[in-house]
Amino acid sequence: MSDITREEVARLADLAKIALTSAELDRLAGQLDAIVDAVAVVSGAVDESIPATSHPIELTNVMREDIPEPCLTNEESLAAAPAAEDGFFRVPRLMGETP
């Protein structure tokens, strides 16, 4: 068995920036444990000698010419933003209160 506890799911949810409810933590802990058990076989199927494949068809150094192309206007970029001000995305403050 793997070891995905409720506390581990809470830690992962914090890393993934999703505020899970208590009920979700309970449910996910059980489900993820079963899924990880089923997929853990991969580590026994390979060894040091096998190279990893990150892309099905390897292409290297794909770059386009360094020529300016038309792009979205400031207005278009902000068109779907939940909040915008003076041509910028508006967000809540980044730092919390200092205790």
Add this chain to the structure above:
Amino acid sequence: MSLTRLTAVEQADLLARKQVSSEELTQAHLDRIDEVDSHVHAFLAVSPDQALAEARSVDHDRATNQDLPPLAGVPIAVKDLLATKGIPTTAGSKILEGWIPVFDATVVRKVKQARMPILGKTNLDEFAMGSSTEFSAFGPTHNPWDLTRIPGGSGGGSAAAVAAFEAPLALGSDTGGSIRQPAAVTGTVGAKPTYGGVSRQGGVALASSLDQVGPAARTVLDAAYLHEAIAGWDPKDSTSLNEPPPAIVHAAKLGAQGDLTGMRIGVVTQLKGEGYEPGVLQRFEEALETLRGLGASIEEVDCPSFDYSFAAYCLIMASEASSNVARFEGIRHGLRVGEDEPGATAMTMMSATRAAGFGPEVKRRVILGTYALSAGYYDAYYGSAQKVRTLIQRDFAAAWEQTDALVTPATPFTAFPLGEKVENPLAMYLCDLATIPSNLAGIPGMSLPSGLVDGLPAGIQVLAPVRRDEVMYRVAAALEAALTAQWGSPLWANAPDILRQSGKEDAR
């Protein structure tokens, strides 16, 4: 005969001979959507004004004898994963509800260059994460063959729209089977091109090293025409192949002549045994007989690493997905929640927005992916999965030494009742057992009908080597022609009437 029951090629032919206008044809499909979509729910948004405007523009150009592309005036539906300028794009998620893109995905731009009126956007599992459309934030799509059953997923909306004659063609995307599995369970045709053969730019990414956009259709030739219209290099997609696309339409026409003499077709031992329904295997075996009758040789091919493909896929897909959906943060588009809470910061707003905007399957995969990528587990899970991917590619490479194409059942089972697997993620993931290996290896694959099992469609999958999509189309077209001749009519022509089915439901 109703216009909507014609194939895309037949529709294009009537248009070219000016026996019908694109406006009439497009209106006929909009009327069909009005008639049945409240029962099927294939569409999340319908765009009649834009569709009819483009149809009239094509009619005008045809009346003045201008040169037009082959599918000009034939309407199309677009999976709601693909950005459409001026038409809402949700990817099936609440977090994007109300987003109206200011740009077109490259494939949408190509469909517009092909002069195809866009009927609307089709339903999908949220961010394409699912095999039944039940994880759409906007409710499931129903299988036109039996409205109480799943239409497959994630592209159940595109497949159901085509099966229900709401559109002759649709665009889909396929990460682990999201075009092919819905095609199989709705009695239609769906193809995943070679990785990089079609641009992914403007598609909401699920797993970038697996995702590929492709066609949904009722016939192999229709799929070939759409595939050819959207194929080709795109400088905006750095994984796109900078080379001429294969001659797919030609291959489909060649295949339909019914001669596969000399073609070596392999059957993968690992993709037909345990976990596959007997009825599905029965139709598969019969299809093999038909292929033999067309002159192909059939031999069994051993791909031992495929036993690990499901596990490797789950890890790679979830890892890439958790990284890709990081872009939904309540800042640049869509939903924002928790901004006005006391002490709120950008981080608490982000966590609250993602909690409210993501559904259960997205949360599950993001947490799984975060786990697989986290310190201490990376080598055992993500690292090993990437090595399995190498083994799977080697198995395919060995198979191509002996064969020109491979065939497998497209899905282990036919359409199951809505609700049956929603609470059982592992059972749901197994829907893609046969389709996953090709995504891991980047090779092309397509599903076409193999027959009915207890009144429900089953599919057969054809796989070909990387960059050899035309081989897959040739084999599929030959098999389709032979099976259609055996049946006396295409499978999709015999789907039960939707309004009569829904009447039965109402009476219950």
